[in-house]
Amino acid sequence: MPAFRHRHLLLAPLALSLALLAQAEPLVLQPAQLKALGIATTAAGNGAAMQGSRYPARVLVPNAQMRVVSAPVAGMIEMLAVAPGSKVKRGQVVAHLASPQALELQRDALQAGSQSALLQQNLKRDEQLYAEGLIPESRLQATRAAATQAGAQASERRQGLALAGIVPGKLGGPLALVSPIDGVVLEQGVQLGQRVDTAAMIVSIARLNPLWLEIQAPLEVAAGLREGAPIKLANGEQRENIGGKLIAIGRAVDPASQTVLLRAEVTKGAETLIPGQVVEVELPGNGQTAAGLRLPAAALIRHEGQTYVFVQGAGGDKGTPFEPRPVRVLGQGGDGVTVDGVKAGEAVAIKGVSSLKAMFTGVGKE
DSSP: OHHHHHHHHHHHHHHHHHHHHHTOOOEEEOHHHHHHHTOEEEETTOTTTTTSEEEEEEEEOOGGGEEEEEOSSOEEEEEEOOOTTOEEOTTOEEEEEEOHHHHHHHHHHHHHHHHHHHHHHHHHHHHHHHHTTOSOHHHHHHHHHHHHHHHHHHHHHHHHHHHHTOOTTOOSSOEEEEOSSSEEEEEEOOOTTOEEOTTOEEEEEEOOSSEEEEEEEEHHHHTTOOTTOEEEESSSTTGGGOEEEEEEEEEEEOTTTOEEEEEEEEEETGGGOOTTOEEEEEEOSOSEETTEEEEEGGGOEEETTEEEEEEEOOOBTTBEEEEEEEEEEEEEETTEEEEESSOTTOEEEEESHHHHHHHHHHHHHO
16 A cells, blocks of 8 residues: 555656646737748648648559560570560560470470371271271270370370470471560560570560559558548659559558558559659548547647647637647658547647747746
8 A cells, every 4th residue: 555655646746747738828829920930720630731641652563464474495595576665565576495495395296296197097997997897896996095195195295385385387496485465575584695494584574554552551541441442643743644543451460560551553644653663642531540630740749758739729809829739649651640639620730830839838837
């Protein structure tokens, strides 16, 4: 019991000090003072006045729109027809590959095809001989099994040629590697004359419309968003011409930054963006989350370990009052913060705050 009383006596002055600060008299300013100090306010939770909730985003190409042209067999790059940034059409030749392995595949396919054709002829002959009673059934069955096996082997060789992009029935010449889609060459993985192994990346090609934006947003902001919500760029001359919508809201929180990954799809103006580019986007919403209200970070001041905002009251003959009100910061991201302690729609000072702070701390010292 004595220890409890001692701890209570230590905490009592601190609680009394915070209570006195919370009950500090409003600062009353005349119209001329408001103009001279450049005081401006915004409604708490007004996302438009905060220029939206701005967050950095990285431009990415959707996975389904990317293709890699790789070497189907080992060989040497004999010709490169494109370079990074080149536009290509589906079926357009992007490189030539000289490959002894390709020649071996062509040779094996030709041999397997010839063997299959020969055994098919033998099968027809033996079927005729068996019908005439000149050979036993066992010989016909053996010939049929051999023809079936040869046909399967020939089919396997043809499929191998098709996977390697080699034209069946043509022996010799370089192997032409073609683009599988219409798009733009993003990356070149080899140089002219370079020897490459099987599956080595020659070029990567992508279709650049639509594009993705990956955004890291605070948890409390992401909680108030829904898939399909519109997004737009927050800066640049063309920001009004670029827009899209949210298509995915992550379900995992980054333990270090306490942010959630958002993915947006940009269809309007995607051609003006470049994969890998970092841009700033505005997220939708009225600034209110399940845990508090959004305010511009410029609205906050710190004094004696406490965070305050200046809430404007109703003006009168004596002037316009500004109440220094303590708030609790719940989260921060971009140019805004989420706070508890103000009501939605209350007018909060966002410009001239340093002047109001000087007046407030001066009054506090007296």
